[in-house]
Amino acid sequence: xxxxxxxxxxxxxxxxxxxxxxxxxxxxxxxxxxxxxxxxxxxxxxxxxxxxxxxxxxxx
Amino acid sequence: xxxxxxxxxxxxxxxxxxxxxxxxxxxxxxxxxxxxxxxxxxxxxxxxxxxxxxxxxxxxxxxxxxxxxxxxxxxxxxxxxxxxxxxxxxxxxxxxxxxxxxxxxxxxxxxxxxxxxxxxxxxxxxxxxxxxxxxxxxxxxxxxxxxxxxxxxxxxxxxxxxxxxxxxxxxxxxxxxxxxxxxxxxxxxxxxxxxxxxxxxxxxxxxxxxxxxxxxxxxxxxxxxxxxxxxxxxxxxxxxxxxxxxxxxxxxxxxxxxxxxxxxxxxxxxxxxxxxxxxxxxxxxxxxxxxxxxxxxxxxxxxxxxxxxxxxxxxxxxxxxxxxxxxxxxxxxxxxxxxxxxxxxxxxxxxxxxxxxxxxxxxxxxxxxxxxxxxxxxxxxxxxxxxxxxxxxx
Numbered sequence: 428x429x430x431x432x433x434x435x436x437x438x439x440x441x442x443x444x445x446x447x448x449x450x451x452x453x454x455x456x457x458x459x460x461x462x463x464x465x466x467x468x469x470x471x472x473x474x475x476x477x478x479x480x481x482x483x484x485x486x487x
Numbered sequence: 488x489x490x491x492x493x494x495x496x497x498x499x500x501x502x503x504x505x506x507x508x509x510x511x512x513x514x515x516x517x518x519x520x521x522x523x524x525x526x527x528x529x530x531x532x533x534x535x536x537x538x539x540x541x542x543x544x545x546x547x548x549x550x551x552x553x554x555x556x557x558x559x560x561x562x563x564x565x566x567x568x569x570x571x572x573x574x575x576x577x578x579x580x581x582x583x584x585x586x587x588x589x590x591x592x593x594x595x596x597x598x599x600x601x602x603x604x605x606x607x608x609x610x611x612x613x614x615x616x617x618x619x620x621x622x623x624x625x626x627x628x629x630x631x632x633x634x635x636x637x638x639x640x641x642x643x644x645x646x647x648x649x650x651x652x653x654x655x656x657x658x659x660x661x662x663x664x665x666x667x668x669x670x671x672x673x674x675x676x677x678x679x680x681x682x683x684x685x686x687x688x689x690x691x692x693x694x695x696x697x698x699x700x701x702x703x704x705x706x707x708x709x710x711x712x713x714x715x716x717x718x719x720x721x722x723x724x725x726x727x728x729x730x731x732x733x734x735x736x737x738x739x740x741x742x743x744x745x746x747x748x749x750x751x752x753x754x755x756x757x758x759x760x761x762x763x764x765x766x767x768x769x770x771x772x773x774x775x776x777x778x779x780x781x782x783x784x785x786x787x788x789x790x791x792x793x794x795x796x797x798x799x800x801x802x803x804x805x806x807x808x809x810x811x812x813x814x815x816x817x818x819x820x821x822x823x824x825x826x827x828x829x830x831x832x833x834x835x836x837x838x839x840x841x842x843x844x845x846x847x848x849x850x851x852x853x854x855x856x857x858x859x860x861x862x863x864x865x866x867x868x869x870x871x872x873x874x875x876x877x878x879x880x881x
């Protein structure tokens with residue numbers, strides 16, 4: 428009984444976090460889709476491993 | 488004779504579906520990098536749970552019983568991660584660039600790591616330990632995590648004041664001595680530390696617990712259902728950390744995400760965070776103003792929790808029976824708050840401060856180790872005073 432109770436608590440927690448994360452995510456403006464006839468030059472610099480301007484482990 | 492594992496099939500199915508769906512969502516919404524970082528988190532969660540690789544328990548066992556298998560495994564992890572990180576951070580491969588976990592060697596780290604080391608003995612979990620035990624379905628650890636987030640958030644408010652206190656600044660032994668000399672020096676110190684821990688254990692018990700305990704289970708069975716040896720965990724964690732460094736551009740770190748979640752939640756409830764200096768510049772500002780799913784530490788933390796859930800379900804250990812009494816509740820709250828606040832002051836927990844710091848060649852990581860272990864010594868003593876543990880037997 429206790430076992431099932433704990434599973435419900437964990438399931439609820441995961442559900443609440445998922446909803447909260449999605450609310451936060453959708454509050455931010457997503458990029459506007461470009462029409463297909465426009466040639467897009469994809470800037471790869473943002474996808475490089477060093478794209479973070481400052482590491483989150485050494486913030487000051 | 489191996490014991491039969493009762494896999495929790497419904498949970499395995501749900502978690503696996505969730506992992507696949509979320510990975511695809513991240514790839515679609517952001518890029519393959521975010522999906523991969525989430526999957527690295529999954530790998531770390533599986534590793535941590537299957538090997539039960541924690542800092543809190545192993546430090547306490549070493550202090551109380553002089554058994555040092557866990558501590559020796561941590562020293563090996565730092566050594567192997569250093570071997571992988573130093574050449575990269577020392578620009579031995581100029582085409583691969585990454586950021587070290589450099590932080591100032593000062594009062595903030597000294598106090599923060601001490602508070603964290605103390606708090607982890609009350610919370611009964613460190614940064615990584617809290618995440619993987621939450622994933623394992625331990626309800627008490629949910630409370631620890633909630634207050635860890637509160638503590639980390641308060642820490643972001645106070646950190647600018649702490650940083651006005653005396654500090655020697657950022658000191659990188661890689662920059663000071665070159666990566667090869669620095670690596671040799673670091674491995675020598677770690678070898679001495681390993682020998683000391685081993686000697687203390689041998690002196691007390693006349694034997695030493697092996698890190699790779701043999702088992703009659705098949706390799707693949709053990710790999711999927713656990714338990715893993717500490718040696719497997721060390722190798723897996725070092726490789727996952729290297730993958731994080733290459734993909735995210737910084738070592739594996741946990742507690743930045745906690746402060747971010749707390750601050751976002753506070754702002755969502757109508758709180759004013761515009762005066763919180765920590766969040767006004769650099770990566771922190773970018774993270775606060777962007778989607779929470781764009782933050783690498785958040786993705787990896789989610790991955791660790793889900794990975795640990797998957798591993799626990801595979802091992803038939805998910806959401807074990809437990810009752811939380813008043814003492815459990817109090818220690819969870821106090822431990823969580825202390826760990827969160829301490830981690831922010833110390834520029835990370837046992838992962839982002841200790842492991843990433845030392846493995847990046849930053850001197851603040853060594854200061855973290857000394858202060859954090861001292862905090863644990865006090866924490867172990869306080870556990871006895873508050874009758875959480877029995878007195879240490881001679």
